[in-house]
Amino acid sequence: MTDIQLILASGSPRRSDLLNTMGVPFTVHVPDIDESRREEELAEDYVTRMAREKARAAYAELDPAKYAILAADTVVVQGERIYAKPRDFEHAQQIWQSLGAAKHQVMTAVCLMVHDKLSVKLGLTDVEFATITDAQMHAYWKSGEPQDKAGAYAIQGLASAWVKSIQGSYSNVVGLPLREVNELLGTIEMNWL
Numbered sequence: 759m760t761d762i763q764l765i766l767a768s769g770s771p772r773r774s775d776l777l778n779t780m781g782v783p784f785t786v787h788v789p790d791i792d793e794s795r796r797e798e799e800l801a802e803d804y805v806t807r808m809a810r811e812k813a814r815a816a817y818a819e820l821d822p823a824k825y826a827i828l829a830a831d832t833v834v835v836q837g838e839r840i841y842a843k844p845r846d847f848e849h850a851q852q853i854w855q856s857l858g859a860a861k862h863q864v865m866t867a868v869c870l871m872v873h874d875k876l877s878v879k880l881g882l883t884d885v886e887f888a889t890i891t892d893a894q895m896h897a898y899w900k901s902g903e904p905q906d907k908a909g910a911y912a913i914q915g916l917a918s919a920w921v922k923s924i925q926g927s928y929s930n931v932v933g934l935p936l937r938e939v940n941e942l943l944g945t946i947e948m949n950w951l
């Protein structure tokens with residue numbers, strides 16, 4: 759598989775940064791897909807479907823013989839509730855009210871597509887937050903950080919101050935589970951370790 763080039767099918771700068779740490783060369787191609795969740799769709803099914811659709815959309819726009827395509831999708835899960843990016847401040851406030859002083863799970867599906875074949879892996883991380891006050895919610899929204907993040911927070915940013923505990927992969931929370939990515943890249947001999 760030496761002639762094949764890696765494409766990251768993602769507009770997320772966090773995913774680019776994380777993939778860079780793997781030491782594998784890649785270029786970015788951002789696919790355009792409908793990210794709406796189907797009624798009753800379970801979190802695992804939803805993130806997996808999104809990661810697959812992002813990979814397929816990039817595949818359809820590129821020369822598939824030349825590229826391996828990596829795509830991912832992240833949501834925050836708390837019981838039956840699934841949080842993607844917040845629509846507005848009120849929505850973010852609802853999310854923070856339920857995440858504050860409680861535990862949730864961050865789920866990222868990562869998909870590698872090579873020559874028509876799709877492989878998917880799922881990363882799961884348990885996170886516990888401290889209490890989030892009203893004043894903190896207003897200040898956090900104003901910072902501009904939560905707007906484009908699943909669950910309306912960034913663990914790599916200001917929201918790190920809310921983290922009481924984290925169990926599992928940190929990179930998975932930021933948007934790309936690197937152990938799983940390394941395993942997928944290993945199947946095409948593109949892994950470093």
Ligand SMILES: Cc1cn([C@H]2C[C@H](O)[C@@H](COP(=O)(O)OP(=O)(O)OP(=O)(O)O)O2)c(=O)[nH]c1=O
Pocket residue numbers: 767768769770771772773788793812830831832833834843864906907908909911912913914931932933
């Ligand atoms: C929970 C959490 C999410 N995020 C980010 C990762 C993702 O960029 C984003 C979740 O939205 P996604 O829809 O998974 O990704 P995206 O729209 O940003 O990028 P693309 O679909 O083009 O790949 O939230 C953080 O940066 N830090 C965090 O702590």
